[in-house]
Every structure is written in C-alpha cells, then in structure tokens.
Amino acid sequence: MEAALLPGVSFGPFVLGASLNTAMANMRSLGLGTSTNPADLIVPDKTRPFSTDIVLSSLVFGVCLRVDSKLQTLRLIEVHSLQSPSSSVTYQGLEIASTRTPPTLRLIFKRMGPTYPGCMNERNEFILAYPGIAFVFPIAEGMLKKDSKSSSVSMDLLLAIPSEKTPIASRIYIFNSLTSLDHISPDFIQSARPVLLKSTACALIHAIPGKGLTFPESGVSISLGTHAQHILACLGNPADVFNKTGPAATSSEEYQIWNYFSLGLDIVFDTL
Secondary structure, three states: OEEEEEOOOEEOOEEOOOEHHHHHHHHHHHOOOOOOOOOEEEOOOOOOOOOOOEEEEEOOOOEEEEEOOOOOEEEEEEEOOOOOOOOEEEEOOEEEEOOOOOOEHHHHHHHHOOOOOOEEOOOOEEEEEEOOEEEEEEOOOOOOOOOOOOOEOOHHHHHOOOHHHOOEOOEEEEEOOOOOHHHOOOOHHHHOOOOOOOHHHOOOOEEEOOOEEEEOOOOEEEEOOOOHHHHHHHHOOOOEEEEEEOOHHHOOOEEEEEEEHHHOEEEEEEEO
C-alpha cells in the first residue's frame, strides 16, 4: 500500500470527516484480492455507546481509524506499520517511511521543518507534533537525560544522537488541524476534535483588515504571518503556485503566490 499523507486532512484513501460507511468501504477496497480479513471493527461499550470511539483496525495495512461515535465520522487516523515491505508513506511527493526509507527523527525534521518543540510521555516516547499530524518516536533507555519535573526535552539533544542510533518513528497520527497545539500532549488522541466541515467547502470568508481571514462555517482562521504548514493543514494543496519577481528596482526579490481558485483566494508569502 502506497499512501500519501496530508496533515489534518487524509492518509491515502482515508479522509478525516468521512462517514463510517465510507471508511469501511475504503478499507474493503484495499483488501480486494487478499485472502485475509482487511480490518476488524471494534464498537464501544453498549451501555455507554457515545463514551468512546468506534475503532476500525487493520493489521494487514497497519492503519487504525477512530470514528467519533456520535457523529459517525472519521476523527483520527493512526499509521503504525511504517516499515512494512508492502507499504510506503509519502509527503509532498517524497517518501518518508518504507523499508527503503526509515522514518528517522532527522528525516521527519528535515521534511516537516523545525517548527514545534516536542514532548516526552510516560512510556519514554518523544512526540513531535505539527498542525494536523504527530510522530511518535520510542527513545531507548539511557539515550538521553530528561528533567524529571518536565515533559519537555531539547530537540538538540535528540538530533545530537549518532545517526546509527537516531530515533525511528513507530506511529503517525493524523487529526483535525483545528486542535490547538497547546493540547498536543501525550493525551492528544483524546483532545483531537472531530472534523465538522472541510475548510475547502466553505462558501463564506470574513476578511479582517490587518489581521487575516476567518472561515465561519468551519472555524478555520488564517492570520497574517501564518506559516505555510498551517495553511496547507487548513486549506490543502493550492490549485497552482506562481513565483512573482518584484519591481525592477528590487528584481532580486521573489514572492510565492498560492492560488486557491475554488475559494477565489490567493495567499502571498514573504520574499523567498
């Protein structure tokens, strides 16, 4: 299975916000031609039907889907088979996890960018989170010293680990990009809210002069100065990208413009 991931949106055929029936149909379609059961459906306690997620788990494809039991929509995607001979994970056209490309901390750091600090959980795992996506790296005992009073750990310490011992991701979580990064902690699975409406389906946009844009129907907001990763998580890939050179007096300056034709919207970035 070769699947592209888009933070806060999708992994392969699985799209956040899709119905339970759609998720099951996609799982079955992946299992066509195989003799094994593609997935197991785990339903919540019947005495408390809305207290826990409905789980669609596939050991064959290394994917676990969590469906909100109230809305019956896909809330969170867990990818836990990152180096299976039959799987390959890509991001923006580049492979980040396969038997050929181990998902090391250095590789993810290079592909995703040094934007956010990570944190440690009680299982001695390092969680590196970005808007709509989080990577979990098991840390070998004694590999680094962590402040017993804090869950934070210096990224510099992890990157300083020799390449042959660099941490390798064991799981990837894809969740609603509207979940605040302040809540991306060892318990971020519980705090990732369901996707109510895809931002690209919004018909109404509020422009706030000097501040940015808001999409009232989905709650998405984009402020001036927002980094590209957040825009990708909120709006997805642009329909087109245009590099514009500045005036003749400053012709060395080049600006990148992302075109979202369906929204009637262009996003202009600072000088490259």
